[in-house]
Amino acid sequence: MSAELPNRTVERLRPFGSTVFAEMTALAVATGAVNLGQGFPDTDGPASMLAAAQDAIAAGLNQYAPGAGMPVLRNAIAADRARRSNIQYDPATEILVTVGATEGIAAAILGLVEAGDEVLLIEPYYDSYAAAIALAGARRRTVPLVADGSGYAVDLDALERAIGPDTTLLIVNSPHNPTGTVFTRAELTRIAEIACKHNLLVLTDEVYERLVFDGPSSGHSAGSTPASSGHSAGSTPASSGHSAGSTPVHVPLATLPGMFERTVTVSSAAKTFNATGWKTGWALGPANLIDAVRSAKQFMTFVGGTPFQPAVAHALEHEDQWVAELRRGLQRKRDRLSTSLTKAGLTVKASAGTYFVCADVAPLGETDAVAFCRSLPARIGVAAVPVTAFVDQPEPWKTLVRFAFCKKDDVLDEAAERLLEL
Ligand SMILES: *Cc1c(COP(=O)(O)O)cnc(C)c1O
Numbered sequence: 001m002s003a004e005l006p007n008r009t010v011e012r013l014r015p016f017g018s019t020v021f022a023e024m025t026a027l028a029v030a031t032g033a034v035n036l037g038q039g040f041p042d043t044d045g046p047a048s049m050l051a052a053a054q055d056a057i058a059a060g061l062n063q064y065a066p067g068a069g070m071p072v073l074r075n076a077i078a079a080d081r082a083r084r085s086n087i088q089y090d091p092a093t094e095i096l097v098t099v100g101a102t103e104g105i106a107a108a109i110l111g112l113v114e115a116g117d118e119v120l121l122i123e124p125y126y127d128s129y130a131a132a133i134a135l136a137g138a139r140r141r142t143v144p145l146v147a148d149g150s151g152y153a154v155d156l157d158a159l160e161r162a163i164g165p166d167t168t169l170l171i172v173n174s175p176h177n178p179t180g181t182v183f184t185r186a187e188l189t190r191i192a193e194i195a196c197k198h199n200l201l202v203l204t205d206e207v208y209e210r211l212v213f214d215g216p217s218s219g220h221s222a223g224s225t226p227a228s229s230g231h232s233a234g235s236t237p238a239s240s241g242h243s244a245g246s247t248p249v250h251v252p253l254a255t256l257p258g259m260f261e262r263t264v265t266v267s268s269a270a271k272t273f274n275a276t277g278w279k280t281g282w283a284l285g286p287a288n289l290i291d292a293v294r295s296a297k298q299f300m301t302f303v304g305g306t307p308f309q310p311a312v313a314h315a316l317e318h319e320d321q322w323v324a325e326l327r328r329g330l331q332r333k334r335d336r337l338s339t340s341l342t343k344a345g346l347t348v349k350a351s352a353g354t355y356f357v358c359a360d361v362a363p364l365g366e367t368d369a370v371a372f373c374r375s376l377p378a379r380i381g382v383a384a385v386p387v388t389a390f391v392d393q394p395e396p397w398k399t400l401v402r403f404a405f406c407k408k409d410d411v412l413d414e415a416a417e418r419l420l421e422l
Contacts, residue, residue: 035383
């Protein structure tokens with residue numbers, strides 16, 4: 001009967017009704033395909049963290065946490081940031097625990113962006129940004145990443161040109177989903193200069209901050225110069241320091257000059273500790289920005305799940321070795337899947353971090369990644385998502401496909417065998 005019911009979804013949410021991710025996952029389930037479409041790991045986080053959550057439940061930590069999150073977690077987040085990034089956030093006023101990074105992003109946009117304002121995105125972009133902007137009654141404008149060697153770089157001049165009188169917020173995501181690009185210090189420095197010059201607020205999504213790999217991926221071409229070749233402001237993307245041989249590093253945008261006071265940083269336990277189902281994230285920033293995020297957050301969820309909070313605090317304090325091993329394992333998985341994709345005839349793009357690698361299906365004679373991804377589960381029993389699902393202007397991306405490698409080796413091997421049928 002439901003087919004006859006009228007669509008009652010509000011106008012501003014209609015464009016976000018059904019996602020290509022849900023479609024591809026449904027196809028994967030229907031066909032028994034290996035699902036490299038959705039980016040969640042298929043193994044658990046550190047055992048001590050899992051035990052800490054169980055202990056918290058047994059100890060009676062089952063009621064509402066304080067609105068800002070449990071002090072034990074806010075303190076752990078502050079200590080972790082200070083240790084790894086040498087930046088100090090006050091756990092009392094500058095840290096807010098959220099229901100995943102997703103809520104941190106939505107609450108930041110709802111709390112900081114006026115209806116009618118313009119929000120600048122770098123595309124491809126994570127899908128929740130556009131929906132949150134629409135919920136806020138704001139508008140989005142996008143600037144595409146551009147090809148740079150076998151990877152991607154930010155077109156900094158285009159970024160600055162896209163800023164208009166109504167632009168109030170810029171969203172930056174590095175390490176970047178879906179491409180795996182880790183923005184260079186030079187790029188981020190220039191982004192910071194642009195944000196300061198135009199007095200923009202910045203929301204930085206750093207959920208993959210710990211998942212940056214050591215060396216170049218097999219998608220890189222060999223033989224160019226090391227990271228020190230980073231470009232000066234305004235130069236062409238080709239010299240941006242994404243070249244092979246450079247060691248990518250995550251630079252938190254809030255640590256750059258002039259940025260602390262205008263930046264909300266969002267991160268989460270999901271990707272760092274293989275706990276995407278815990279939905280435990282955080283927003284960091286100066287008190288006046290975090291106040292705005294809290295204003296929105298308190299009426300969406302008030303607080304997140306209590307027992308997860310001391311468990312994530314424990315992991316932040318004690319599981320660095322586990323995270324280092326996760327990172328090394330993911331790097332091997334990136335290489336494993338990249339090799340399989342290359343063997344199958346796709347052109348693999350460089351990925352320096354995250355769970356993802358993108359590959360071009362044009363060498364297979366394909367002209368449309370959406371059609372390719374729709375047919376793939378039935379054809380060979382593999383699911384993936386087209387990069388066009390992450391953009392407003394599909395043209396430059398129309399034969400690119402995102403594959404997730406955050407899966408067990410036997411799952412990746414099964415996918416590899418099936419890909420050879422292409
Ligand atoms: C997974 C992901 C998120 C969501 O994180 P949660 O903590 O699960 O809400 C946000 N941004 C990006 C880029 C992601 O890949």
